[in-house]
Amino acid sequence: MNLPPIMGDLVVLVPVVTLVVFAALTLLFGVFTRERAALGGLALTGVIAALVFTVFLWLQARAGGVAVTALGGAFRGDALSYAFSFIILIGAGLAVVLADGHRVRLQLDQPEFHPLLLLAAAGGLVLVSAGDLVTLLLGLEIMSLAVYVLAAWRERSRVSEEAGMKYFLLGAFASAVLVYGIALTFGATGRFDFAGIAAAAAAPDFAARGLLLLGALFVLVGLAFKVAFAPFHQWLPDVYTGAPTPVTAFMSVVVKTAAFGALLRTTGTLVDALGVGPIGEVLPAVLAVSIGLTMVVGNFGALLQSGVKRMLAYSAVAHAGYVGLAVLAGGDAGVQAASYYLFTYTFASVAAFAVLLSLMDDDDRGDRLERLAGLGRRRPWLAAALAVIMLSLAGFPPFAGFIGKAVVFQAAIAAGHAALAVLGISTAVVAVVFYARVVMTMYLREPDAHTPVARPIPRRTAVVMAIGLAATVVFGLFPGLWLDWIARAPWWSAGF
């Protein structure tokens, strides 16, 4: 049997296939064994194997200097997809370890838990590697479907059920909008693949620019929901709060990174396809308004919260706004800035949730700020770790969060969005208040009789915290490790 030429270079599919195969293995293993502890190890093996393959492919692509595609361009292996796959897999790996440390306590040890995590990560990889809108949609759905279930994981917990239900209903609605947008885009250009859309729109007799704009707007709305741009962010605080904390950590890194990867590719293509002129202005303008709103809503929302988990949820919205600046900036600079931001955010976010996990009750509640009182004296190392992460998230030098904001603002200003960058900087000042409040509570406030003592940290959680902390410091001091590495890659526009 000889393969038709459409197959292309199937090797780029290996990371995704690895994850799916390990999901199936974990599933089968879970059916036939009582040893639930082994499932986490198996899942982690799968993630690490996929990570190794991704790095290998990435190095190969850098050496070759060209983007590789499989199956007629439906699946792309270019710098965007490798960089974001890399971040997704690191986030997934950290989340798996994090969940494993609190597996029994939080009742996460049903055999379906790890397969769903792996499938969600696989969906994320498809999402950032998609070369056409159909593949993109399917990747998004695979990821979302798994995460809907994971968000509702806690048994007999109305908050968790509400989280899953809310996420599912709104997510399904957003998917419907996305599908409609894809249909309109197809109606305008007759193509699903990004290269084809760009080519069709570039043709001199292209007459359906209005339809393409409408399609692009719908696609943007569908994806904006997943990355939680205002006003489509409203699900996020409830879902992040209601989901089991390890799942929240997973969502805040894997889902967010994957959705941004897709958003970067899609808006990049569509903004270019719409071209200049009054119609071409609409999409960036809508995006700019939404991003501005996101930064304001996220930061001020976080300011009003008394629960740390919910505060982190709102701050996730705010960070989405900052990454949005990079999306708006577009081009290779935008993609690089976004990748740095998301890469460092992954470590900080997982570490923050890891600290939070060891402070919260067995039923995954109790995230009041008052609980942190006196942590600086009772558990100095834990408090120091949380303080560093909070300062990094707030954007203090020399931590990675500072560099992240700097490159993002730089990209936005370079692309001519100075006003929005100024808004971003001012809201970042607001953000300092609520991050600092956490630090102040830990070190300055005296614990009263009701303040529970933080429980000892499982070793695996400590490893996650250590990795997150180390990365936050190292990539803050040496941002070139990531920025220079990705600057010398064949970028996403290279393959078209």
Place this chain on the structure above:
Amino acid sequence: MATFVVLAVVMVVGALGVVLLKQPVHAALSLVGTLLTLAVTYVTLEAHFLAAVQVIVYAGAIMVLFLFVLMLLNVQDTGPRRSLPGLRWAAYAAAVVTATAIAAVAFWDGRPAPDPAVVSLHLQGGSAGGIGDALFGELLLAFHLVGVLLLTGVVGAVALVQRRAESAHGAPKGTGLPAGRDAADGKARALASGGRR
């Protein structure tokens, strides 16, 4: 063209019925009607295979399950709910604006409508072959991804239901029972007890 206009009107009315009818079963029936009309539209484009699959899959299977759940739960309109004042009207306004925008863009689209004969030719007389070529050709990756998506859905559904079944029966959690037999039992029991309620 006249046929299409008639069918389009029926479809739009059906779709409006889905949204506006108060009784959930009526709304679902309205959706069935819309899907059937869509199948007829496929027939007018000579896409017979697609029309048959549309009827079998959507009208014949998915909507039956929809209705099954609606009837099993006996979903009724529970009267006024608490919501932000004016939310309903804002939603109506948003829907009208969006629909108007889409209609305006559609009518301003400068391209001539494609010749039905050309469309029919591309559809190869509506035979299954053309769809098979597309499905196992340019959409091969999508085809496989749908498989992964369905797997995810099944695993997720079992995960959610299985936990409830386990805790409802008082079985110790996480005992690692073989899931297959038990899930089938649970499903049969759930259906049976639903049938006897």
Place this chain on the structure above:
Amino acid sequence: MAESLLTVFLKALLLAVALLGAFAYMTLIERRILGRMQHRIGPNRTGPFGLLQPIADALKSIFKQDILPARADKFVFVLAPAISITFALAAFGAIPGGPAGSLFGFDPWVVDLDIGLLYVLAATSMGVYGIFLGGWAANSKYALLGSLRSAAQIISYELGLGLSVLTIIMIAGTLNLREIVEIGVWSVSPWLWPGLAVAFVTFVISGIAEVNRTPFDLPEAEQEIVAGYLTEYSSIKWALFQMAEYVNMFTAAAFMSTLFLGGYKGPGFMNALIPGSADWPIVWLVAKMAIFMFLFIWLRATLPRLRYDQLMRFGWIYLFEVALGAALLTGAVIAFVL
């Protein structure tokens, strides 16, 4: 040969009348056969051998009071029997009764579709709505139970049905029922016989479940839920449901004959006895249908009804897997042996 719209319309009308007439006498035949099997006589008072019984039944049905339950959903309640009979009659239209032009120069079918097989499946799958909605609209618990059972049952057994048909589609390589008959699935290769035989059995079982016949008649199990979805129906609407049920049985029998038993083609040796007789239209199809109709009645007299969980387990755990196995086997044979 493309026929005029008028011819097609007349043929459709003729088919509908024929099916409804056959329904009337099928009830008589069924009651007589059941009587014999149960050591009774069966209805034999009205006319010679009871031949006028169906007419008496029809008159009785029509002139009975038509009750509309007060709390029923009136529109859906009236719509349901109409849906049932419409799709039941529509489904039969695609089944070919003989070779092209064999019926006094006309084609012995109403429509000849390239996707005839799918058309029959689609039309019968729509028929479930009649039962389903009728039971719901009556606003009665027994009727609703019947509806829910019917929906779950039909959806579950459609999988077995579809997978059994897949075997035929793979062998014939077409969805056109006439072409399937002309190819003759059994004559392709002896290697395919095991798969075909299994598929035939699973197809017949799922077919019986699809038309809600014993042992799969849970939707109207008299002993448990009065008459299931029919509980609140009376008079002509009740009669319409009965008609739909029997027409569906005819369709199932004709579909089974067409797919697995050579449809309208007579056995080859008949040509030796009477030259050309194997190509007579309608006759052979009706003869083969009669075999299946007898089987349905026979089963009704023989088998007890399944329990609900047995029904579901049988459908999902045994029938589905076996039909899937047959399809895989056939696919493997086609790919690797032929």
